[in-house]
Amino acid sequence: MSNENLSQLMRVAKKYYLLDMKQDEIAASEQISKSTVSRLINKARELGYVTFNLNFPSVTDENLQNELQEIFQLKHIFVAESDKTDERITFSNVSDGLSSYLNEIISDGDIVGVSWGKTMTYMSENLVPAVKKDVKFVLLNGGVSNRNVSTLSDQMLIKFAKNYGATWYFLQVPSFVDNSHIAGIIKQDSKINEIFRLIEETDTVIYSVGFVNKDSVLVKAGYFTEGDYENLRKQGFVGDICSRYIKNNGEHAEGELYDRVIGISLEEIKEKKNSICVAIGKEKAEAILASLKGGYTNTLFTDEITAKEVLNLYRKEGV
Template sequence: MVKIARLYYEFGYKQEEIAKMEGLSKAKVSRLLDKAHKEGIVEIKVVYPQQEVRELAKELSNHFGLKKVVVVPVIVDHPDAVRNDLGKAVANFLHEIIQKNDVLGVSWGTTLPFVTKQLSTVEGKDITVVQLNGGVTKNYLASQSGIIVEGFVHAFQATPYMLPVPTIVDSIELATAIVNDSNVKQAMILAKQARIALFGIGRASYDSVLVEAGYFKKGKYDELLAKGAVGDICSRFFRLDGSIVDEELNQRTVGIGLEELANKEYSIAVANGEEKAAAIIGALRGKYVNTLFIDEAAAQKCLELIN
């Protein structure tokens, strides 16, 4: 299998030529090549330049007064392909701005794992990585919070500070007690001190990570949507104008406040898909974001909604 794979991929022999050389049928050669790929003997990597849709980025930046906007083109119309391109763009930007002794705050969601996959290893900068909001859920895999933090810690050889608590709890009193725990308090202090915050923008819908994680029963989520929720950042819900949807729910949420994100030197949001447009606009109108990474489809839909 290795021999056939090398002949085909490294030395450019055609399958017919390999079949003749090895005394095999062409179909057998094809099956072995497929098996080599599935077993990881062959890895295929498409290398292409990172492009931006600059006109869309400029319009969004001017309209909302943002520090930086990157809009990646939709080369392949598949969510994971788009997230991979966004991940590459965000990772490159982080490597540009990260400084010695920085504190980097990260949230969780479906897009951030694609950022960690694209990070290069950085040593000797004494970075601290802190989780911005609680990540323990009934469905542990829903948030991927531990995996995401570990990815950043590994890339930056950083010191981690986790928030091993639920992101939304049953009462304000319980949230207050959790935040006052010494271990949680240290992480919260670091989250406030972080020069850079990186997070996804969630869409208020029944396929939300927070719904999948078991934080809401259908009736309660219906109430949230009826109050005008369009999206969330760090599990805190806002309307299209950026205002907080439910103050009582907001006080039951464990993690950094949206007003604190607004004061960061780099408050970096990443989101993909035109269905996220209303959530993106709400986040921008609330001024919780100053640096935005989105895809072409999301950018076009945002501009349609604001024009």
């Protein structure tokens, strides 16, 4: 974009957003068409020259929060208002609550672990800045090594870290390898071992839960076949936390399925001061319930529809 075009884009955007001029007024003042004004306004947003911060108070369902907190003895819970017309609004409502909470609990010198996924990517893009001193962010589990599939884990981690003026540390290995022997050798590498030491030192870990389905990124990346997932279902597995599979009763996988994973263990997650699960969608309810039964989650961020489904499943099982 030439300096002349950039100057015009800036003028149009400032007239629209700062001076509250109407688009036809701007068109007349710039001697351009109204459609060109609209295009320049949209371009300013696309290029990141214009951004918005919405600072609405959080709307939560206190009855659902209290019931879930009492049943599962949670340290903290946030149940956001669900929007049935657009999932993005529900995600935004949940991220508002998460961002506010993280800004309260993250202190100078903390080491925070985060996992990857669609939910975590959205959360990383909708945080409220709160610069802290000497904070570190580390990735909790490996990604995928298939060039046709991306978890966006690097970008997600960087966004979390930059929001707090923190440094970041990648775990640049696959989430799954062919067998436990290979996983063990990789973990012995000095650089990888340094990352695992950081993971051990985290007080706060933030993750979502996956659910067992044929559209999983791990199926698309070739780690599992659709048939493998059918077998997992038959064995009672309903989801995963940081690529480690859990059953509907809260028990986790053992043997090769568990030991092939390169990342934080579920035993470690249970010991963390803040083990924060962020999960949205009725399809994740089984996995959320399993994470609560297994004691892997002591802090939950979700929405009304998902929370109600978790409670419905809990009551049906007569736990």
